[in-house]
Amino acid sequence: MDFANSEAQAGPQVQDALPASARSAVKVVVVGGFGVGKTTLVGSVSEIRPLTTEETMTQAGAGVDSLVGAENKTETTVAMDFGRISIDENLVLYLFGTPGQERFWFLWKGLFEGALGAVVLIDTRRLEVSFSVINRLEERGVPFVVAVNAFPDAPVHPMEEIRSALDLPDYVPMVRCDARERASSRDTLLALMSYLHSLTTAPAPERP
Ligand SMILES: Nc1nc2c(ncn2[C@@H]2O[C@H](COP(=O)(O)OP(=O)(O)OP(=O)(O)O)[C@@H](O)[C@H]2O)c(=O)[nH]1
Numbered sequence: 001m002d003f004a005n006s007e008a009q010a011g012p013q014v015q016d017a018l019p020a021s022a023r024s025a026v027k028v029v030v031v032g033g034f035g036v037g038k039t040t041l042v043g044s045v046s047e048i049r050p051l052t053t054e055e056t057m058t059q060a061g062a063g064v065d066s067l068v069g070a071e072n073k074t075e076t077t078v079a080m081d082f083g084r085i086s087i088d089e090n091l092v093l094y095l096f097g098t099p100g101q102e103r104f105w106f107l108w109k110g111l112f113e114g115a116l117g118a119v120v121l122i123d124t125r126r127l128e129v130s131f132s133v134i135n136r137l138e139e140r141g142v143p144f145v146v147a148v149n150a151f152p153d154a155p156v157h158p159m160e161e162i163r164s165a166l167d168l169p170d171y172v173p174m175v176r177c178d179a180r181e182r183a184s185s186r187d188t189l190l191a192l193m194s195y196l197h198s199l200t201t202a203p204a205p206e207r208p
């Protein structure tokens, strides 16, 4: 990971304090299949040292976790990622990244408690890992945006093709992002906030 985690510098830091002007806080979850960049996104955008629960991958995952497109991956999230970003002087987002490996998905229930919305990260080399993630969000009625993460050797498809492959309704916003880039990760979260805002002001779209 190219960002400091909570173990690197122990103890409270001045920059970790909540801005005094913050009036509202919103919980957002970052979800997606194994290795799509969830921890990277939370780490790149967080204004506090992100809390991560990365553990070294072991042989336990052999034959269970598909490493296609993530062959060099050595660590995986076993509980959650946590970060914070101030959208403006009044609004603070608390970010919770979920574990990607299906055997840790039982933890999702707690992580989703009180969440207003979700970012679903997608890797176009492994779209199939996103199906069950999206199903679970739809079952829970959590509004979400889909962010296509830019991996260098990932095929670039028009958004509408990806929408159709994922069977996503027209009203679900889709964006491209590079989870390593702070500005890009921030834009992705802004897309979610703007979508959540539109849901409160517009008549509910027709859902199947
Ligand atoms: N090129 C490129 N690499 C990325 C991007 N996002 C993440 N990566 C790399 O992909 C690997 C996996 O990223 P993680 O952030 O650990 O993925 P994750 O979704 O948290 O993985 P799990 O917690 O194991 O499910 C890391 O080596 C990242 O550096 C991206 O936008 N572009």
Ligand SMILES: [Mg+2]
Residues within 6 Å of the ligand: 038, 039, 040, 076, 077, 081, 097, 098, 099, 100
């Ligand atoms: Mg992770």
